Amino acid sequence: IKIAAIVPAAGIGSRMQVGHPKQYLKIAQHTILEHTLNKLTQLSELNQIVVAVSDSDEYFKTLKLSDKRILAVSGGKERADSVLNALLALNDKQPDWVLVHDAARPLVTVHDMQKLITQCVADNEGGILASKVKDTIKRGESHSLQTVPRGKLWQALTPQFFPYQALKSALQQALKNGVAITDEASAMEWAQHPVKLISGRSDNIKITTPEDYDLACFLISKQQE
Ligand code: C5P
Numbered sequence: 001i002k003i004a005a006i007v008p009a010a011g012i013g014s015r016m017q018v019g020h021p022k023q024y025l026k027i028a029q030h031t032i033l034e035h036t037l038n039k040l041t042q043l044s045e046l047n048q049i050v051v052a053v054s055d056s057d058e059y060f061k062t063l064k065l066s067d068k069r070i071l072a073v074s075g076g077k078e079r080a081d082s083v084l085n086a087l088l089a090l091n092d093k094q095p096d097w098v099l100v101h102d103a104a105r106p107l108v109t110v111h112d113m114q115k116l117i118t119q120c121v122a123d124n125e126g127g128i129l130a131s132k133v134k135d136t137i138k139r140g141e142s143h144s145l146q147t148v149p150r151g152k153l154w155q156a157l158t159p160q161f162f163p164y165q166a167l168k169s170a171l172q173q174a175l176k177n178g179v180a181i182t183d184e185a186s187a188m189e190w191a192q193h194p195v196k197l198i199s200g201r202s203d204n205i206k207i208t209t210p211e212d213y214d215l216a217c218f219l220i221s222k223q224q225e
Pocket of ligand 1: 007008009010011012013023052075076077078079080082083102103104105206207208
């Protein structure tokens with residue numbers, strides 16, 4: 001089977017409040033994006049790794065990336081547009097499956113990615129890494145109106161792994177219909193495709209705020225021990 005990875009990396013990272021996109025912040029001598037790509041290149045299952053970068057990105061070309069499977073394409077306005085652009089770039093050599101993974105999640109383990117791929121391929125159903133919600137969840141604005149039962153709540157992580165054709169048409173249709181899509185699974189759910197929840201490590205955090213960055217520095221140093 002042919003599997004391509006897609007790495008949306010075209011965000012500006014405004015919530016990080018630094019002068020450049022957060023995927024280019026350094027942790028232990030390497031940018032966050034390099035750490036993330038280093039995890040993906042360890043997967044021999046991948047035929048191609050497509051990175052969606054912004055047209056105004058000046059940093060990507062300065063990275064030293066030796067893996068021949070890596071290809072850069074233009075990102076889009078929202079994360080879903082970036083993923084769709086990468087899917088369309090694969091039109092000429094369509095894979096069977098795609099593994100979409102945020103540039104901002106360098107802490108994913110190779111083990112968790114392989115578990116996701118193996119279980120989805122075995123059952124012939126798409127799925128995502130997710131972790132069970134541990135906190136008590138409140139709904140409200142200035143005051144809590146309700147405590148949401150957490151028994152069936154999961155936090156969606158990436159990678160998210162889906163059949164190429166089904167994901168491409170689900171994203172196209174969902175974008176056309178103005179559906180709010182913050183991950184691939186939301187488009188697949190909307191298009192009524194199955195989305196398996198595969199339990200993954202909760203320290204596979206998305207680096208969004210300065211606090212996340214501090215935590216990621218600690219976690220990466222621990223992974224490198
Ligand atoms: O903004 P957020 O942290 O949710 O972004 C998740 C991932 O999507 C990041 O890796 C970011 O670079 C990427 N992204 C993108 N294109 C956009 C917006 C975000 O590829 N237009």
